[in-house]
Amino acid sequence: MNRKQLYVFILFIALTTTLSSCFQVIEEITMRNDGTGDVLLTINLSQSKTKVASVMLLDSVQGYKVPSKQKIQQELNEAVAYLRKTEGISNVKSTSDFNNYIATISFTFKDVANINNITKNILAKQKIKATNTSTYSYNKATKTFIRKYQPVASAKTEFNKLKSQDKAVFSGANYTSIYRFESAVTNTSNPASNVSKSKKAVMLKSSIMDLINGKINVSNQIQLSK
Numbered sequence: 174m175n176r177k178q179l180y181v182f183i184l185f186i187a188l189t190t191t192l193s194s195c196f197q198v199i200e201e202i203t204m205r206n207d208g209t210g211d212v213l214l215t216i217n218l219s220q221s222k223t224k225v226a227s228v229m230l231l232d233s234v235q236g237y238k239v240p241s242k243q244k245i246q247q248e249l250n251e252a253v254a255y256l257r258k259t260e261g262i263s264n265v266k267s268t269s270d271f272n273n274y275i276a277t278i279s280f281t282f283k284d285v286a287n288i289n290n291i292t293k294n295i296l297a298k299q300k301i302k303a304t305n306t307s308t309y310s311y312n313k314a315t316k317t318f319i320r321k322y323q324p325v326a327s328a329k330t331e332f333n334k335l336k337s338q339d340k341a342v343f344s345g346a347n348y349t350s351i352y353r354f355e356s357a358v359t360n361t362s363n364p365a366s367n368v369s370k371s372k373k374a375v376m377l378k379s380s381i382m383d384l385i386n387g388k389i390n391v392s393n394q395i396q397l398s399k
Contacts, residue, residue, distance in 0.1 A: 196221070196346050198381070203353040204285065206397075208313050211264075211281050212288060218274035242271050249276060256280055261287030285309040285318070307391075316356060316397040324387040332385050346381035354397055362394040 199215040232238070240248075249267050256265045256278070264281040282288055289308045306323040332340065357372040366377040375395055383389040 197349065198347070199349045199351070201351045201353070202285070202309075204311060204318055204355070206313070206316070206355045208284050208311050209282065210285060211279065213277060213279045215275065215277045222272070222274050245269070245276070249278070252278060256291065259287070259291060262291075285311045316399055318352065318354070318395040318397070320350075320352075320391065320393050322390055322392040324384070324390065329386055343381045343385065347378065348381055348384060348391075349376065349378045350391060351376045352393075352395065354395075356397040356399075358395055359398050360396040363390070363392060365389060365391075366393055
């Protein structure tokens, strides 16, 4: 099943969905006026860390093999190694906290467009079918940041094929995007997004279920002051 284009950390959801129905995926992009920037991707299972720790002691749950800490770390290391070879990407770092079950990957890009194929290629490496439904661009002349998102038509159909206990995995899952800028934000196209008091950050929150069911579109065009 295509579990949506939530960046590199879909990799970790694929590994840990049998462990907890309450997790957070957080995407943070910091844009500079010259078009360069930084990305921080986080998957956070800390709200269910007691349950996760218990399940990690088992060999399998509901017919699914439970990944070991070593296996999760291996997958994280492979993602980092791939990113370090990706054109326009540098300063790649990762963290893994197996006490609170939080993992992160961060990197710097020369152009935000450099990140457009990262998710698709990593998922392909993991033999997970995926279509790149999310693209990013930044026009330095007009100071316009655009995130285009196209829901996957088959996602809901594939989701409905899952067993009830597998569907429950996503019931408490949330996705948050945070975009930060050097210049003030003057306008956003997505009414579901919120601009910070400083006018230099835009946040959008959604449940994973709303993404799967196509009830929310996380596309956004953000205009900065010139």
